[in-house]
Amino acid sequence: MRGFTGENVLRYALLLLVLVLTVGPFAWMLSTSLKGSGEDIFTEIPAFLPQQPTLNNYARVADSIPVWSYIANSLIVAAMAVTGNAVGATLAGYALARLRFRGMKLLLGLTLGTLILPGEVTIISQYVTVRGMGLADTLLGVALPGAIAMLNVLLMRTAFAAIPDEMDEAAIIDGADAWQRFVRIGLPNVKGMLSVVVIFSFIGAWDDFLWPLIVLTNPEKYTLTVGLQYLSGAFSSDPRLIAAGTMIAFLPIAVVFGVAQRFFFRGVEEGAIKG
Amino acid sequence: MTRTFQGRFTPWLFAAPGLVWLVVFNLWPAFNTVVLAFTNAKPLGGGHFTGLANLGRALNDDQLATALLNSVIYMLVCLPVLTLLPLLLAVLVEKKLPGITFFRTTFYTPVVASAVVVALIWEWLLEDRGLINGFAQWLGVIAEPLPFLTDRWLLLLSAISLTIWKGMGYYMVIYLSALGNVRRELHEAAAVDGAGAVRRFRSITVPGVRNTMLLVSVLISVSALRVFSELYVLSNGTGGPGGQDMSVVMLIQMYSRGFTGHLGYASMLSLVLFVVTVGPMLLLLRLNRKGA
Incomplete structure (x- = not known):
């Protein structure tokens, strides 16, 4: 550190300031969700910590709306998105990076081309397609279009392309076919990128709002984000309940990201993530 | 050894x-x-070819004009703020101090x-009886709560602030990735020559991540034009007073x-949305090519 302690003190001061601005709103929501019904949460300066801490608001949310089935619905959609991307994007990425076939360049070009289209532009015809398959108002209909995202195919292709060619050539001489090379050489070398794809497929599916809002009409099939928006309309008189519902949606993602952040920031430092 | 996949x-x-x-x-x-x-x-049937009827309707649609105006305002505010603040933040977290991962x-x-x-959290902070209005009243800055969620312009501003708050970390990480490529020796040499932190930021960091700043500004413009959830949730799905705070995506929905x-x-x-998003993208890509 060469004695630049003054600089470091300033850095920590700024880091703490940004920390308060980032965590503050989450902490405030968590605190509100734990406040008892006897506490005045509407005075000009309410107490920061709950004076009568209680989990009662969480129980009341669960009584009033089917929050457990919303969670189950979101998990089902997220599981399908994770499985589809982990399998489909990995296989396609391998084909584009390591196998030679006619039409490969065209396929790669088309896959890249999809990136200039924001998802919202095609969301209506996506809905028409899903409805045509008889999947309107189903969880499968919510999960299906994103089950193999083209961005993930390209990410996996980049990871597979980084494996040295000599490893494949040696395996070919040993008589290994494409599947054996994929399993023994390919997969062990792309674990980092695969975990990034898995984490972000999960987070993307869990957080998604617009698409399930369009596909789902039956309130019993709502995913958590859609259900939460519905909750906020129904309970606008009691922010404690909205706060509890919000925390139910937020805490699982915070835990998933907290556990998985190592992989993510390792990827960032290796320059794997460029937006 | 079976050679099935050959x-x-x-x-x-x-x-x-x-x-598929x-x-x-x-x-x-x-x-x-x-x-x-x-x-x-x-949604329930139909589907006959109607020529240019939809286009004509779009050209005369006041709601669409308002939505496009909102999008442009959204973009003009987000662009400078989200291009610069996350870069400063990335510079702040770049140095590997103890606890920096946290x-x-x-x-x-x-x-x-x-x-x-995020929108529900900010709704609670911004509402009439919320913390921000309460604190401002306690300080005596305002006598009555400011209608952050019910005034046409304040609602738009609230949604923009929320987008900025939520987007900071995303662009910070992109910049962090790019800062790894800015050569450390340049900073050290400049420091020895007596260049201050501001000077070094302007003459070394910014030129070093110039292309990333361009990429980030494209991403910001496009995502500002695509805004949906913030406005939808903050307005409880109504699009604000008289639907004046709709975005193009809210109209589509x-x-x-x-x-x-x-x-x-x-x-x-959707085609209108495509036309407005593809515009800034191509323009900036072209600028990028000229600059390189």
């Missing part, structure tokens, strides 16, 4: 699932959007939270549903 169709077996998704859920919807835009398709992870948390979650829905017109609005 034939000339093997690559296609690997690519097959991805190829490319065609069915990417290429076909892109094509079909253009087709649908010239029909009167409804700060980086925490600063990224608003990005992984759902926009619905509105026309996708129910008895009053019109999928054909929603597709025309």
Whole structure:
């Protein structure tokens, strides 16, 4: 550190300031969700910590709306998105990076081309397609279009392309076919990128709002984000309940990201993530 | 050793699932959007070719004009703020001080939270009886609560602030990745020559990440034009007083549903969205090529 302690003190001061601005709103929501019904949460300066801490608001949310089935619905959609991307994007990425076939360049070009289209532009015809398959108002209909995202195919292709060619050539001489090379050489070398794809497929599916809002009409099939928006309309008189519902949606993602952040920031430092 | 996957169709077996998704859920919807835009398709049937009727309707649609105005304002505010602040933040978290991973992870948390979650949190902070109004009243800065969620312009401003708050960590990480390539020796040499932190930031850091700043500004423009959840949740799905705080995507969503829905017109609005997003993208790519 060469004695630049003054600089470091300033850095920590700024880091703490940004920390308060980032965590503050989450902490405030968590605190509100734990406040008892006897506490005045509407005075000009309410107490920061709950004076009568209680989990009662969480129980009341669960009584009033089917929050457990919303969670189950979101998990089902997220599981399908994770499985589809982990399998489909990995296989396609391998084909584009390591196998030679006619039409490969065209396929790669088309896959890249999809990136200039924001998802919202095609969301209506996506809905028409899903409805045509008889999947309107189903969880499968919510999960299906994103089950193999083209961005993930390209990410996996980049990871597979980084494996040295000599490893494949040696395996070919040993008589290994494409599947054996994929399993023994390919997969062990792309674990980092695969975990990034898995984490972000999960987070993307869990957080998604617009698409399930369009596909789902039956309130019993709502995913958590859609259900939460519905909750906020129904309970606008009691922010404690909205706060509890919000925390139910937020805490699982915070835990998933907290556990998985190592992989993510390792990827960032290796320059794997460029937006 | 069995050699099942040796034939000339093997690559296609690997690519097959991805190829199906490319065609069915990417290429076909892109094509079909253009087709649908010239029909009167409804959520419950319909679907006849209606020529330029939807286009004519779009050109005379006051709500669309308002939505586009909102989008432009959104973009003009987000662009400078989100291009610069996350870069400063990345410079702050770049140095590997003890505990820096904790700060980086925490600063990224608003990005992984759902926009619905973030909007509900800010709704509670911004409402008439919320913390921000309460605090300002306690300080005596204002006598009456400011209508952050019910005034046409304040609601737009609230949504913009929320987008900025939620987006900071995302662009910070992109910059962090780019800062790794700025050569450390340049900073050290400049420091020895007596250049201050501001000077070094302007003459070394900014030129070093110039291309990334361009990329980030493209991403910001496009995502500002695509805004939906923030405005939808903050306005409880109404689009603000008189629907004046709608975005183009909110209009698309509105026309996708129910008895009053019109999928054909929603597709025309999607084409409008495509035209406005592809504009800044191509412009900036061109600038980028000239600069390089």
